[in-house]
Amino acid sequence: MAAHHLETADEIVFLGYGFPQTDIGNLLFFLEYKRKIKHVVVREPEDEAGRTRLARLEGIFGKEVVRNPDVKDFLAETYLKG
Numbered sequence: 001m002a003a004h005h006l007e008t009a010d011e012i013v014f015l016g017y018g019f020p021q022t023d024i025g026n027l028l029f030f031l032e033y034k035r036k037i038k039h040v041v042v043r044e045p046e047d048e049a050g051r052t053r054l055a056r057l058e059g060i061f062g063k064e065v066v067r068n069p070d071v072k073d074f075l076a077e078t079y080l081k082g
Contacts, residue, residue: 006030011038015071018042018053019060027060034061041067041074 006012012033018040019027030037040061044050050068057066067074 006033006036009033009036012036013039013041015039015041015074016043018044018057021056031060037061037065039067039074039078040065041069041071043070044068 012030014037019030040057042054042057044054054066054068069077
């Protein structure tokens with residue numbers, strides 16, 4: 001059922017899910033829909049570990065897709081403005 005909804009979706013947005021390295025199954029599943037993934041929003045700390053996790057996601061999804069703001073701020077700026 002999830003695959004059907006993803007297949008018919010216009011865009012996919014992940015909020016608060018950073019695809020941890022231990023969850024390779026979900027990553028591989030969602031990569032089938034990579035062209036539809038418009039935003040991956042995760043809040044990582046400004047330390048080296050956080051930057052490393054963000055860089056990993058940017059390598060997978062692209063810098064233009066991965067965002068690091070507070071989810072509330074992201075939603076307000078992206079979907080609630082105007």
